[in-house]
Amino acid sequence: MRNVLRCLRQLRPAFQRQDCILISDLVAETPCHFEKRCHIHSSAYRVVDHAETNLFKNHSFVTTTRALSIDAAKLTSRETNRAGPLVEYERRIANGELVEGDSFQVDTLRELQRLYDELVESADACQLDHNSEKPVRSGWLWSRLLSHPSHSPVRGLYLYGGVGTGKTMLMDLFFYQLPSNWRKKRIHFHDFMLNIHSLLKKHKGLADPLEAVAGEISDEAILLCLDEFMVTDVADALILHRLFTHLFSKGIILVATSNRAPDNLYEGGLQRDLFLPFIASLKERCVVHEIGSTIDYRKMTSGEQGFYLVGRDLSGFLKQMFQQLIGEGTPTPQEVEVKMGRKLHVPLGANGCAYFTFEELCDKPLGAADYIGLFKNFHTLALEGIPIFGLQNKSAAHRFVTLVDMIYENKVRLLCTADGSPHELFARILTVTEAKHMAPRTSSRSRKNDDSDLCVDDELGFVKDRTISRLTEINSKEYLEQHAAMLAEKKDGVDQNVLEA
Ligand SMILES: Nc1ncnc2c1ncn2[C@@H]1O[C@H](COP(=O)(O)OP(=O)(O)OP(=O)(O)O)[C@@H](O)[C@H]1O
Numbered sequence: 001m002r003n004v005l006r007c008l009r010q011l012r013p014a015f016q017r018q019d020c021i022l023i024s025d026l027v028a029e030t031p032c033h034f035e036k037r038c039h040i041h042s043s044a045y046r047v048v049d050h051a052e053t054n055l056f057k058n059h060s061f062v063t064t065t066r067a068l069s070i071d072a073a074k075l076t077s078r079e080t081n082r083a084g085p086l087v088e089y090e091r092r093i094a095n096g097e098l099v100e101g102d103s104f105q106v107d108t109l110r111e112l113q114r115l116y117d118e119l120v121e122s123a124d125a126c127q128l129d130h131n132s133e134k135p136v137r138s139g140w141l142w143s144r145l146l147s148h149p150s151h152s153p154v155r156g157l158y159l160y161g162g163v164g165t166g167k168t169m170l171m172d173l174f175f176y177q178l179p180s181n182w183r184k185k186r187i188h189f190h191d192f193m194l195n196i197h198s199l200l201k202k203h204k205g206l207a208d209p210l211e212a213v214a215g216e217i218s219d220e221a222i223l224l225c226l227d228e229f230m231v232t233d234v235a236d237a238l239i240l241h242r243l244f245t246h247l248f249s250k251g252i253i254l255v256a257t258s259n260r261a262p263d264n265l266y267e268g269g270l271q272r273d274l275f276l277p278f279i280a281s282l283k284e285r286c287v288v289h290e291i292g293s294t295i296d297y298r299k300m301t302s303g304e305q306g307f308y309l310v311g312r313d314l315s316g317f318l319k320q321m322f323q324q325l326i327g328e329g330t331p332t333p334q335e336v337e338v339k340m341g342r343k344l345h346v347p348l349g350a351n352g353c354a355y356f357t358f359e360e361l362c363d364k365p366l367g368a369a370d371y372i373g374l375f376k377n378f379h380t381l382a383l384e385g386i387p388i389f390g391l392q393n394k395s396a397a398h399r400f401v402t403l404v405d406m407i408y409e410n411k412v413r414l415l416c417t418a419d420g421s422p423h424e425l426f427a428r429i430l431t432v433t434e435a436k437h438m439a440p441r442t443s444s445r446s447r448k449n450d451d452s453d454l455c456v457d458d459e460l461g462f463v464k465d466r467t468i469s470r471l472t473e474i475n476s477k478e479y480l481e482q483h484a485a486m487l488a489e490k491k492d493g494v495d496q497n498v499l500e501a
Pocket of ligand 1: 097098099100102105161162163164165166167168169170228257258259296297298466469470473
């Protein structure tokens with residue numbers, strides 16, 4: 001009811017222009033109550049039943065009006081169709097926060113705007129009632145989102161394309177334009193899958209634990225935005241189809257960004273045939289849109305800020321920089337809690353800054369859960385001795401890619417020493433296609449030196465561009481400003497809590 005009233009209040013100008021006929025079953029309260037709550041005079045609107053709407057088609061009152069209100073939510077969207085991601089994008093360009101993007105970004109925004117409008121139309125279904133702890137999911141608007149014989153469900157969006165083309169930025173723009181009290185969640189894919197595995201543990205023993213997991217997720221959010229959808233793990237690949245069958249049947253609307261087209265997800269993975277039904281349902285429930293652009297906007301960031309040091313024997317210098325960032329504190333060994341009851345040893349840490357050698361963080365059986373736990377506790381990472389990657393240290397390269405994703409996602413400040421520039425680190429990693437196109441070496445000596453450690457790996461070869469692009473941005477002035485702003489925001493939050501306490 002509260003939502004209907006809010007919709008109606010927003011429509012007040014339309015009522016006052018006598019542009020609307022109100023359908024009575026949307027106004028569960030008596031007209032008198034409605035007038036009082038919405039401050040609308042009885043002469044400004046007319047109430048009819050749904051069944052009566054046909055009768056008004058040729059009615060003089062209706063034909064002279066601008067809009068026949070068939071449902072209040074639809075009209076609200078029409079009235080407010082100057083809101084949403086497209087308008088916000090234009091506003092940011094006008095403000096100089098964004099540069100005028102290519103036509104591919106605008107085409108992508110049109111898709112996001114389409115979804116925004118559809119969601120606003122189905123607003124009731126996505127909102128959380130503040131008075132109840134459980135989400136409200138009753139009413140005909142809710143049912144519109146579910147598979148209903150007469151209503152097709154709202155289709156989400158699967159957005160894929162090249163690195164740095166703005167997929168995450170555009171998805172976030174869409175996400176944060178939707179009201180904050182909606183049942184929506186935006187999460188990195190790694191984090192999402194970790195949550196799934198811990199929920200599975202919690203529901204172990206049930207006949208279908210995945211259904212219970214899907215129930216918990218859909219209680220929290222109906223709009224699920226997953227950043228960087230990628231499937232590399234066989235355990236993830238095997239549960240995704242069943243998980244999303246439950247999620248979609250519970251009305252979840254998925255928006256995802258990825259570097260991979262749906263058909264290329266988990267390419268070459270073990271037991272991929274069991275993963276294929278997931279691709280089919282993904283395509284059915286999401287509009288698949290390729291951003292198409294080749295512009296890496298990260299390359300537009302200003303030059304390096306000196307936190308990425310190339311060369312050997314720079315560990316003394318790195319430790320000095322680390323100490324400067326810590327200030328007065330003395331770094332000590334520490335332990336942080338990571339997911340599923342595990343602990344991660346931090347060799348040196350103080351004042352939100354952690355120090356690791358590359359071996360300590362990427363040459364041990366650690367993964368996304370450990371890195372997420374680390375960055376919940378530390379906002380700055382000093383990493384000593386990133387090597388050139390190749391066949392010999394392929395597993396460490398995989399971990400490093402995950403580490404950089406988590407650094408970027410959490411806006412962590414990275415200072416590091418490396419054996420080469422970001423490009424040089426990955427120069428020996430090739431996709432199968434790249435390897436086929438490589439010119440054969442002429443001298444056996446150069447082949448021995450250069451090719452012996454070449455690593456032909458489609459998965460790594462595919463993600464290396466993202467890691468190079470991110471490492472470059474992480475060392476830019478703009479990124480470090482965002483990091484500083486995030487710290488200031490957190491500090492304000494803490495200060496505010498102290499004041500309130
Ligand atoms: N039109 C634009 N104007 C200014 N900056 C932009 C624009 N588009 C994207 N960016 C910036 O470029 C950087 C990369 O964008 P984003 O992370 O959204 O790319 P992505 O396609 O998700 O990349 P990846 O494939 O690596 O995940 C971000 O810092 C983003 O804010």
